[in-house]
Amino acid sequence: MNNTWRDRAVQFDHLYTGEAFECNIPYFGTYLRSKLNQRLENALRFVDFIHAQKIIDLGCGTGTFAVKAALKGVEVHGYDISGKAIKIAALKAEKAGISDLCFFYEADITTVDFPDVDAWFDLGCLQYLPDISSVINKASTARDFYSCLAMKYHWLNVIRFFYRRVLKGNPYYTYTKKEIQGLFSLYTNVHVERDGPQFCVSSVQFKV
Numbered sequence: 105m106n107n108t109w110r111d112r113a114v115q116f117d118h119l120y121t122g123e124a125f126e127c128n129i130p131y132f133g134t135y136l137r138s139k140l141n142q143r144l145e146n147a148l149r150f151v152d153f154i155h156a157q158k159i160i161d162l163g164c165g166t167g168t169f170a171v172k173a174a175l176k177g178v179e180v181h182g183y184d185i186s187g188k189a190i191k192i193a194a195l196k197a198e199k200a201g202i203s204d205l206c207f208f209y210e211a212d213i214t215t216v217d218f219p220d221v222d223a224w225f226d227l228g229c230l231q232y233l234p235d236i237s238s239v240i241n242k243a244s245t246a247r248d249f250y251s252c253l254a255m256k257y258h259w260l261n262v263i264r265f266f267y268r269r270v271l272k273g274n275p276y277y278t279y280t281k282k283e284i285q286g287l288f289s290l291y292t293n294v295h296v297e298r299d300g301p302q303f304c305v306s307s308v309q310f311k312v
């Protein structure tokens with residue numbers, strides 16, 4: 105799985121811009137792109153809502169969210185298994201003039217040690233891991249958490265299945281609302297909200 109991500113993580117940028125081949129599929133492409141950009145906007149709104157000063161971005165990819173969050177003045181620690189994606193993320197931060205606020209690490213989030221932060225963000229990384237409970241439990245020491253996990257029993261899973269099996273895409277794990285509530289049992293004020301093919305999970309331990 106990790107080898108696949110080392111190359112594919114870079115292509116993920118093209119989904120946001122609409123250059124990826126999936127984006128050319130009528131209806132589906134527009135749907136996918138709008139859902140991704142909506143996820144990004146929601147996460148950025150959450151950054152504002154919790155008045156975050158220092159955050160972790162799990163599976164930050166090429167830094168799309170990390171750089172936008174840092175432009176708000178937040179210190180971001182982004183982790184990704186793909187060295188190629190990490191290099192692009194660092195370059196984006198440099199171009200945006202916010203390298204002093206962005207710290208990018210080529211690392212496996214299941215084994216790395218994390219710094220203390222206000223909040224952890226997961227924009228579509230955890231759903232690719234077979235066992236996410238240890239990462240989620242580790243993050244419970246932070247004040248707040250924001251995650252997006254793929255929904256079980258959604259029509260998009262048929263396409264996900266095809267992508268995984270036929271196109272040899274990355275394995276993907278889906279969840280019910282109840283399963284997510286179980287995974288986040290160590291957290292307080294957990295809010296699980298359906299957003300199209302995914303669940304947005306947020307936990308605000310206290311508001312500033």
Ligand SMILES: C[S@@+](CC[C@H](N)C(=O)[O-])C[C@H]1O[C@@H](n2cnc3c(N)ncnc32)[C@H](O)[C@@H]1O
Nearest residue numbers: 109113163164165184185186212213227228229
């Ligand atoms: C769907 S992409 C999302 C990228 C980014 N969060 C975004 O929204 O643009 C998932 C990312 O998780 C990363 N990833 C997958 N498994 C990982 C692991 N065990 N440790 C760190 N990163 C991982 C991949 O390399 C990829 O960049």
